[in-house]
Structure formats: C-alpha cells, structure tokens
Amino acid sequence: MNTQDSAMDKPAGPRGSVNPEKVLGGLASFAVGSRVCKPVPPPPPPPQEDDTYPSDFSKIAVKVSKAIPRRYDDDGDESASPPVIYVVPRDLAEGRNKDAYEPAAVCIGPLFDQTQRSTEPWRKLERYKWCCVRKLIVNAEAGPGRRGSCWIPDLHTPLLRKCLDRMTDLEPQIRASYYAAEGMLGGSGAAGVVHDGHTLALMMLLDGSFLLHRLLKQGAGRMSLSTAASGGGGGDDDDDDWTQVFGQRGVWGLVARDLLLLKNQIPFFVLRALFKLLIKDGRGADREDVLVQGGLRLFASLRPGGGRRPPAAARSSSSAMKITCRDVHHLLHLFYMSIDISRRPQQEQEQEQEQEQEQEQELWVPCATELEDAGVTFRAKTSTATSFLDVTFHGGVLEIPPLELYDDSEPLFRNLIAFEQTYPHLPAHVTAYAVLMDCLIKTPEDMRLLHKAGVLVSHMNGDRDVATGFFSRACAQARISSGESYLGFVMADVVRYQSARWPRWRAALVRNYLSNPWVVTSLAAAIFLLIMTGLQTFFAVYAYFKPPN
Incomplete structure (x- = not known):
C-alpha cells in the first residue's frame, strides 16, 4: 500500500477543522535553505494578582492625598x-x-x-x-x-x-x-x-x-x-x-x-x-521698648565693628533704629536687626538694580595682595559707615569698616550665618560679607595688609593663622548666589578694575620707583637733569640755524 492509501485509511476529522498540533509540527519542520526556524515560544502567563498590593497602594494614595504643603498666614495668628x-x-x-x-x-x-x-x-x-x-x-x-x-x-x-x-x-x-x-x-x-x-x-x-x-x-x-x-x-x-x-x-x-x-x-x-x-x-506697650533697649545694651559689647562699644552707645542707637517689640522674634533676631537695619533704603534700591544686572557674576575676588599689585587701595571706612557691612568700592579704593576679632567673634559669626541659612526670606548680608573677606584673606600677608590699612585687627589667642582662617571657617558650607549677595556688584567692579591694564601699570610704577622718599628724590633729580639736557640741546640747535645778529 502506498502512502496515499495509508493516508486515506485514516479517519477524517470534521470538515473545516484545523488540528493545531499539525500546524505547529509543520512550522517546526519548515526549512529555508539549510536553516530551520525555531518554534515560537508561547506567551507568558498573565501575572497573578498580589493580595498585598492593593492595601499598600491604598496607603500610598492616602498619604499622597494628605501631603498638602502648609501655608502660613499673615493674619496675626x-x-x-x-x-x-x-x-x-x-x-x-x-x-x-x-x-x-x-x-x-x-x-x-x-x-x-x-x-x-x-x-x-x-x-x-x-x-x-x-x-x-x-x-x-x-x-x-x-x-x-x-x-x-x-x-x-x-x-x-x-x-x-x-x-x-x-x-x-x-x-x-x-x-x-x-x-x-x-x-x-x-x-x-x-x-x-x-x-x-x-x-x-x-x-x-x-x-x-x-x-x-x-x-x-x-x-x-x-x-x-x-x-x-x-x-x-x-x-x-x-x-x-x-x-x-x-x-x-x-x-x-x-x-x-x-x-x-x-x-x-x-x-x-x-x-x-x-x-x-x-x-x-x-x-502697656509704651514701656515694652525697655526690652528692646535692654537687649541692645546687653549685646553692645558683642557688636562687630571698630572696637567694643560701651553700653551707653547702644542707647543712642536704639532710638535711631526704631525697632519695636512686635518686630522681634527672638534675641538673635533682635541682634541681627540691630546690625543690619541701619542700611539706607535708597542704597538698598540701587543695590537691587545693580544685582539684576549681575545675576550671573561669580562671587569671587582675588586676595588682598593681588589686588594691591593691581592698584586697588584698601581704606578703613569710619566716618560714613552705617554698619560693619557697609562695604563700598569707587575709583580703585575698597572701603571696609573696621572690624576687630575676638575669641567670641567666631561663634557669633557662625550663628549669624546659620541664622541666615535657615531663616526664610532673610537677606544673607553677613554671609555675603564673610564670603568677601574670605576671598581677600588667604595668607598671613593678606591679613597683614588689611591690618596695616586699619580694616581688620585681631585680638584672638594663638598664632596669625588662627585669624587668617577666621572667615574661611565661619562661612564654610554656606550657600549664597550672586543675586542674593548685596556685595555682588562690588565684587564684580573689583574684578573689572583688577583686570584693567592702566591701574596695574600705575601700581607697578609706584611700587618700583616711588616706594620711598629717596627713590622719589632720585627720580625727580633724573627728570630734572633730563629736562635741562633737552633744553640745552634745543638752544644749541636753535643757535646753529639762527645765529644771533
């Protein structure tokens, strides 16, 4: 019996039915050239539902729904x-x-x-x-x-x-x-x-x-x-x-x-x-001002500035500052307002306009010795200073109010900077000042230069390196941007002035040829001899071409 007869002897299935085993077997034996296609794996079974997931998800959903940012009111509550x-x-x-x-x-x-x-x-x-x-x-x-x-x-x-x-x-x-x-x-x-x-x-x-x-x-x-x-x-x-x-x-x-x-x-x-x-x-409230006055007198000896003011000085400044009890949150806040509230509003507006133009400026200046080599002069600002923060730069002169450092000055600056870093919507003026001074003071020579100018005086115990690293320790890890720094435009002006050529040449001339009176005298004598030699040559040539009658 041939193959066809054996196939015909097998019972036929229902008309139109397809045997899936035969289809898969045919696909498995289908050859293209010498390569045989592998069978297609069946689809993975659907994941079984985890009984614990819905309960966990419900907890997550409830927690997300309740995560509403707290909004604080200004209604006096x-x-x-x-x-x-x-x-x-x-x-x-x-x-x-x-x-x-x-x-x-x-x-x-x-x-x-x-x-x-x-x-x-x-x-x-x-x-x-x-x-x-x-x-x-x-x-x-x-x-x-x-x-x-x-x-x-x-x-x-x-x-x-x-x-x-x-x-x-x-x-x-x-x-x-x-x-x-x-x-x-x-x-x-x-x-x-x-x-x-x-x-x-x-x-x-x-x-x-x-x-x-x-x-x-x-x-x-x-x-x-x-x-x-x-x-x-x-x-x-x-x-x-x-x-x-x-x-x-x-x-x-x-x-x-x-x-x-x-x-x-x-x-x-x-x-x-x-x-x-x-x-x-x-x-009533009229007598509450004695609390503000007492706080200013209590901390008068700790105020940064040119020397430790006696308590009597705080009494006159308290009336000018116009700090009321309603404005004070705690004693550190009172002290902070006393060192910063004296800034002039007009000056603040001018600084804000300058800061808008200096948003992308880097908060950096060269050290004091490099600035001196570039022609920048350091001067102690005494008569017109409203606070130790009142730093200005004009015409190559960087004016900084005098500051005396004591052993308890470092904890004070650290806590003031920490207060600025944690308190919302507070201008980081002390942080900006510390960043500027940290840039200026990198070596004991920088410290000596500022001390000679009357800007910085150290009464701290220990060697000079302790005072040199004062501001570096005080503002470490503190964050401030150029838009937040009231000194951003001052630092930008200093960098521009330091980059110019003429101030650097002029500073080199003064340093090399006008450093002491004897050098100045020698230079003046040389200039005088040069002028006299020029005049003598001129008259000699003039007499040659136009002899006297």
Missing part, C-alpha cells in the same frame, strides 16, 4: 505663622567645632532636656532662674516704684499661678515657633521640643523670667527692676549678679554670648506676655 527658631543644619556644622553652637553657661528653650540642664556648668544658673521668678513676682506685687523682699503665699501664689496659666495658653504658639526637622543638628532636639504642656509652661516661665530680668536690668542701667519698668526714680538694685555664680565672675559675658546662639532661643512674645503680667505701670 502666631500659631499659623512659620517657625522662627531653628537648629543648625547638619551640613553646615559637620567637620567643625560644634562648641560654637552649644551654650557654655545657660540653656534657653526646649531644645535642651532637663538632664542636660541639671549638669555642670549649666546647673548654677538653672537655680538662679528660680530666684528671677521670685524677684519679679515679689516686686510686681509691691507696686510701682517699690521693692518687695518677702514671699507671702496668699499674695504671691495667685500671680505665680496666673503666669503659669498664661504660658500654658501660649503652648500652641510656642510649639509652632520651633522647627527641628530630621537632618539637623540635635537629633535629640527634634524630640526635645515635644514636652508635655506643664513641663513646657514651666520651662518658658523659668527661661522667660531669667531673660526678662536680664533685659530689665540692662535697659534700666543701675536702677531697680520695679522702679525702671514703672518709670520711677533711681535706686541701686540689690541683686549683685556676679555673686549669684560664685567662682565664675565672668559668667555674664558667657551668658551674653550664649543668648545669641541659634537654637538657644525662646519666642519674644513669651517675654512680652510675662512683661504685661509682672510689670504693672499702666502704660
């Missing part, structure tokens, strides 16, 4: 206002001496737990805070112009209860004033802000009374606290501050330094609330 007290960002403080951001004598605010407060060297002043509360309450109940001494429970306890209740009422606003997110220094500080209501209220009462006591004493000079706040007559205060901490007579200098640390702050409205409860003179 302090609980809806943005935070005003921050801690130092980690990237700004890593690899540096963290002591510049830590208190040395007193802890202020909830970023420090009770365990830290009860250890040395902070324990002594923690006890003194209770004395401040007692003194303020006793004087308040004694009446205006009078000073109390004895604690009478029936008389003074109600006022103490009223102060604690007021601090408890302010708890939402107090918590909203602090921002301590992850990635910032004081990881314990992020948790340290979370106190129960009674602990936070007591902490605000103690810290607020301590600060109020200090500001009233400074604002009133040597007058008693109750007399000063009520506008009465004089009288020495019976509280000798230096005796409160035996063995540390200079502790109050450390306290003033500690009160300007970034995270060592409490909201200023806490001081205002205690002032209204404890200072009863019937004049």
Whole structure:
C-alpha cells in the first residue's frame, strides 16, 4: 500500500477543522535553505494578582492625598505663622567645632532636656532662674516704684499661678515657633521640643523670667527692676549678679554670648506676655521698648565693628533704629536687626538694580595682595559707615569698616550665618560679607595688609593663622548666589578694575620707583637733569640755524 492509501485509511476529522498540533509540527519542520526556524515560544502567563498590593497602594494614595504643603498666614495668628527658631543644619556644622553652637553657661528653650540642664556648668544658673521668678513676682506685687523682699503665699501664689496659666495658653504658639526637622543638628532636639504642656509652661516661665530680668536690668542701667519698668526714680538694685555664680565672675559675658546662639532661643512674645503680667505701670506697650533697649545694651559689647562699644552707645542707637517689640522674634533676631537695619533704603534700591544686572557674576575676588599689585587701595571706612557691612568700592579704593576679632567673634559669626541659612526670606548680608573677606584673606600677608590699612585687627589667642582662617571657617558650607549677595556688584567692579591694564601699570610704577622718599628724590633729580639736557640741546640747535645778529 502506498502512502496515499495509508493516508486515506485514516479517519477524517470534521470538515473545516484545523488540528493545531499539525500546524505547529509543520512550522517546526519548515526549512529555508539549510536553516530551520525555531518554534515560537508561547506567551507568558498573565501575572497573578498580589493580595498585598492593593492595601499598600491604598496607603500610598492616602498619604499622597494628605501631603498638602502648609501655608502660613499673615493674619496675626502666631500659631499659623512659620517657625522662627531653628537648629543648625547638619551640613553646615559637620567637620567643625560644634562648641560654637552649644551654650557654655545657660540653656534657653526646649531644645535642651532637663538632664542636660541639671549638669555642670549649666546647673548654677538653672537655680538662679528660680530666684528671677521670685524677684519679679515679689516686686510686681509691691507696686510701682517699690521693692518687695518677702514671699507671702496668699499674695504671691495667685500671680505665680496666673503666669503659669498664661504660658500654658501660649503652648500652641510656642510649639509652632520651633522647627527641628530630621537632618539637623540635635537629633535629640527634634524630640526635645515635644514636652508635655506643664513641663513646657514651666520651662518658658523659668527661661522667660531669667531673660526678662536680664533685659530689665540692662535697659534700666543701675536702677531697680520695679522702679525702671514703672518709670520711677533711681535706686541701686540689690541683686549683685556676679555673686549669684560664685567662682565664675565672668559668667555674664558667657551668658551674653550664649543668648545669641541659634537654637538657644525662646519666642519674644513669651517675654512680652510675662512683661504685661509682672510689670504693672499702666502704660502697656509704651514701656515694652525697655526690652528692646535692654537687649541692645546687653549685646553692645558683642557688636562687630571698630572696637567694643560701651553700653551707653547702644542707647543712642536704639532710638535711631526704631525697632519695636512686635518686630522681634527672638534675641538673635533682635541682634541681627540691630546690625543690619541701619542700611539706607535708597542704597538698598540701587543695590537691587545693580544685582539684576549681575545675576550671573561669580562671587569671587582675588586676595588682598593681588589686588594691591593691581592698584586697588584698601581704606578703613569710619566716618560714613552705617554698619560693619557697609562695604563700598569707587575709583580703585575698597572701603571696609573696621572690624576687630575676638575669641567670641567666631561663634557669633557662625550663628549669624546659620541664622541666615535657615531663616526664610532673610537677606544673607553677613554671609555675603564673610564670603568677601574670605576671598581677600588667604595668607598671613593678606591679613597683614588689611591690618596695616586699619580694616581688620585681631585680638584672638594663638598664632596669625588662627585669624587668617577666621572667615574661611565661619562661612564654610554656606550657600549664597550672586543675586542674593548685596556685595555682588562690588565684587564684580573689583574684578573689572583688577583686570584693567592702566591701574596695574600705575601700581607697578609706584611700587618700583616711588616706594620711598629717596627713590622719589632720585627720580625727580633724573627728570630734572633730563629736562635741562633737552633744553640745552634745543638752544644749541636753535643757535646753529639762527645765529644771533
């Protein structure tokens, strides 16, 4: 039987039906030349549904739906206002001496737990805070112009209860004033802000009374606290501050330094609330200015500038600055406004116009010695300077207000720069100034040049390299753009002047030929001889062509 007969003997399937096995077998045996096509793999099975995915996705969707950016209002509600007290960002403080951001004598605010407060060297002043509360309450109940001494429970306890209740009422606003997110220094500080209501209220009462006591004493000079706040007559205060901490007579200098640390702050409205409860003179907000005046006097010796001004100088400047209690967020903010508020508005507008043209300029200038070689002259700006930030450049002269550096100047500059780097919508003037000075001072020779010009004087302990790297350490990791720097146009003008040829040639002439009187005398004699020789030659030639009759 042939092949056809054997095929015909097999039963035929239904008409029109196709056997898929035969089709696949034919495709497998189909040859093109000497190559055989491989069978097409079947499609992958559909993924099985994971029972856990829908629940995870629902959590993600809920979290995304609730991620609404918080918007702060300007309706006067302090609980809806943005935070005003921050801690130092980690990237700004890593690899540096963290002591510049830590208190040395007193802890202020909830970023420090009770365990830290009860250890040395902070324990002594923690006890003194209770004395401040007692003194303020006793004087308040004694009446205006009078000073109390004895604690009478029936008389003074109600006022103490009223102060604690007021601090408890302010708890939402107090918590909203602090921002301590992850990635910032004081990881314990992020948790340290979370106190129960009674602990936070007591902490605000103690810290607020301590600060109020200090500001009233400074604002009133040597007058008693109750007399000063009520506008009465004089009288020495019976509280000798230096005796409160035996063995540390200079502790109050450390306290003033500690009160300007970034995270060592409490909201200023806490001081205002205690002032209204404890200072009863019937004049209200008019007398609150004594807090601003006291703050300026307290920090007068720390103000950067040409020498440490006595406290009396701060009293005259406070009236000119027009700083009110409503404008102040905390003591560091008050100090910052005092060194920057004196800038002229017209000058600010001119700088903004210049900055718009210098948006892409690099914030850099050559060092002081290179600028001197290029013909730039450094001059101390004394008579017309409104602040140590008032730097100008005109006609090849870079005028910088005098600045004296002390051992406590570095923590001050670091915290001011950290304040600018964390506080929203704050002009980075101190950062810009530090960047400029860091560019100018690269070697001890640069430091010597600025010292000779009266611009910079170092009273810091240690060798000259300590002062040379002062601004480099202060502004390390600080970020600022040319559009944010009020000195951007000044630095651009300096670079353009340094790149010109004529100032460089003129500087070389002065340096090589006019460096001392003897060289000047020799040059003048040579010029005189050259002129005389020229005149002699002229008359000799003239007489040859036109002899006399």
